[in-house]
Amino acid sequence: MERNVTLTFSEEQAELLEVAQNFCRDKSPVPTVRKLIEDDLGYDPAVWEEMVALGWLGIAVPEEFGGVGLSMAEVVPVVEQMSRRLMGGPFVPATLAAQALIAGGTEKQKSAILPEICAGKVATLALTEPHADWNLTHIEAKAVEEGGKLKLSGTKIFVVDAASAEWIVASVSKDGAPALVIIEKSTLPEGALRREVVADETRRSFRLELDGVTVPADALLDVSRAKETLDHIDLAASLLLSAEACGAAASCVDYTVEYLQTRKQFGKLIGSYQSLKHPTVDALVAYEMARSHLYNAACTFGQQGEGEIAVRMAKSEASDALSFAADRAIQFHGGFGFTYECDAQLYRRRSMWCEYLHGDGPYQRAKLADLLF
C-alpha cells in the first residue's frame, strides 16, 4: 500500500500545455461555444484544420503511420485545455479510435486509416449499449459471418460525432467472444444513426442501429487482441474524460470566484460569506487533487497494474470534483444561476458527460477496491 507515487512531466507535455492553453483560449471564448451549440456539426471546421496542422490528431500515433510518435501522456494537456474552454469537436473520439487501431488493428488497417486520422479525417467508437454496462466486454451486438462478409446486429449508444466520422469502430460479439469491426460510415443504411439528446450540448452523440449493416471480412480488427484493446480504450477514454473534467473544473471555479468577487448582497460582496467561500475552497482543493491524480495517470499510462489504478483514481476524483464545483456554481449564482445565460449550466452539463461515461466515481472506486484489497 505504501507506494512511491510518480509524477513526471515531460518537456513535450509542457510545450503542448502552453500551446493548447493559448490556442483554446483564443479559439473558444464562451460566445463561440454558445454559437456552436446551435450548430449541427458542433465545431468550426476551420479551427479543426488548425488543430490538425498543429499535429494534435497524431500526438499518440506512431511516426510510421503519420503521427508525432508521442503517447497518451502528451494528449492529456491538450484535452484538458480544450475542456477548460468547453470546446466541442471530435478530437477525443478520433484520438480514441486511433488508439483502438493502434492497439488492435491489423497492419493493413493501421496503414490505411491512421494517416488519414492524423490528417484530419474523423473516426469514432461505438462501444456502449442500451444495457448500460460500463464493462466494455459485455457486448450484445453481434457479428455473424455470411457469404464471406460480416452481418452486424444490435444497438450502440453514445457514438460520439458519428455524423462527422468516416469510420466507426464498433464492438461486437463474434462467435461468443468480443471483437471490433470498422464500419465505413458511408455504407450505413438510411436512418441507422439518430442524434441523441445529451445534457452537454457541446457534444454530438448518436445512437447506431446495426441491424442491416454488413461489413467486409477484413473490417475485423485482430480478434486475438480484442479484449486487451477494449481494456486499453476504456482506460484511455477514462484518462481523457478525467482531463476534460479537470479542465472544466478549473474554469468553473474561476467563474464562480469572479461572481463571488463582484456580486453584492446585504451590502457585502457575497464571497465574504463563508457558506459560499468554504465550499468554493473545497471545490478548488478537490480540483487540485484531481489534477495531481490526472498527471499521475498520464505519466503512468499503460503501465501494468499501476497504470490502471492511477486512471481509475483520476476518473473517480475528477468526476466528483467537477460535478461538485459545477453544482455549487449554479447555487452560488442565485437566480442568475437558474438561467440558460449563466455559464454554470454549461459546466454542470459537461460534468454529467464526464461523470457518467466510462464509469462514475462509485463505479471506479468499486473497481479500485478489487484492485487494492
Place this chain on the structure above:
Amino acid sequence: MSDVSQKELDEFRAGARAWFAENVPSEPDFMLPLTFMEVGTQEQFDFLRDWQRKCYEAGYLGAAWPKEYGGGGLAQAFQDVATQEMHRAGGPIMLNAIGINWAGPLILDMGSEEQRKAYIKGILSAEDIWCQGFSEPDHGSDLGNAQTRAVRDGDDYVINGSKIWTTQGNYAKYMILLARTDPDAPRKYDGLSFFLAPMTVPGVETVPIKKLTGEYGFTQTFFTDARIPATSLIGGEGKGWAVAMRTLEYERGARGGQAGGYVTVYPDVGEVVELAKRALRNGHPACEDPIIRDKLVKLLATYRGLQLNGKRSRIAPLVQDKPMSLPLSSKLIATEFYREINQLAMAMQGPRGAYYVGEPEAYDEGIWQRSYLNAFSGTIGGGTSQIQHNIIGEHVLGLPKS
C-alpha cells in the same frame, strides 16, 4: 552547496541506514506518543528527549543547519536522506517539535547573531524544549487580538496575562511569545511584539490541562509580573505580527528550513486496509461492505493525492495558475484526512467501534478510537480547518475577507 554528488548522498544514506538499524530503540512498555502534542508523561518525555539527542549527535538532525550554531553544515539533500532513513527504520518522533520546526528556523531566519548562538544547539539536542505562546483563553483564531501584556521596564519586559493550549508547556525552557506592547496602536496588529521568552523566570506558572482523551499534553501558562530580558525581543517592538505570520508559515510547512526528522507518526494506510480485512462489522469483514469499500478507496485516493500534490507543486508549468494553492492547502487536507481515516477505522469495527483503550476486546488496544480523538489536534491546532478555508479562499482565490 547545490552540487552534491549522488555518490556522496548514497554513502551518507548507507551510513544513516546502518546507524538507524542499530540505534532505533525497541518499543518501551508504555505507549509512545504518535505526535509531539501527545507527550503526557515523564517517561515518554525522557525517552523521546534521549532519542532526539542521539539522532542529533549522530548528525541526522539539523544536518543542513549552519555549523557555527550547532548544525551539520551540509546541503539540505543530506538531511532529506537522513529523514527518509529515519522513517524507513520506523524510529520514534522528534520531541522538540516547536524548536526544530518553527522556533529554530525562525531564529535562523530573523534572529540576531547572539540569539542564534544562544538557542540553536539546545533546540537540536533537545536540551532546551520550546513551546509556543500564541493562543489565549479569549483569543485563539483571532490571534491578532492577543492581549497578554509586555511592558518595557529598563532592560526587561514585564509580562502579564495568560496563554493557553500550550503544547509541552510544562517541559519548556523557552516560549515563542506573542504579547501586546502597545495597546493603543491604531491597528491591533501593530501593538504586538514577539519574544523568545525564558519560562524559568519567577512569575511564570504552567498548569497542565487534561485532553479529551483523558491524558495530558498541553497546559495553560500564567504570567504574573514575569520579567524577561529585552534582548529576547525578535523582529523589533511592534513588529510581532509579521514575525508570528512567518512562524505560522514554518509551522504549516508552507516555508522550508526545518531541522528535519518528523514529529508525527501517521498510520500507514496499509494498516487501515488490513484492519478492514479483519474487523468484523455486522458479522462480516468490513472490507466486504460496499459502503466501507467506497469510503476507504476515497480516502486512499486522498492519501495518494496528498503525495501527488507534493510532487506536482515542484513542477512549475503545472502550478502556474495558482502557485500558492497546493502549499496553502496541504495542512487542511492532511489533518482532515487523518481525522476521517480514523473515523472510518472505527466504523469498520461494528459494535467494537464503541470500545476504548484499556478494553481487551477492543481492536488494536483501542488505538483507533484514541487516534480519532487525538486527530482533532491537527484540525484545531495550528489554525483550525475553518481558518484554513478562509486563508485559502482569501489568499489563493482572492475572495473578500469574511
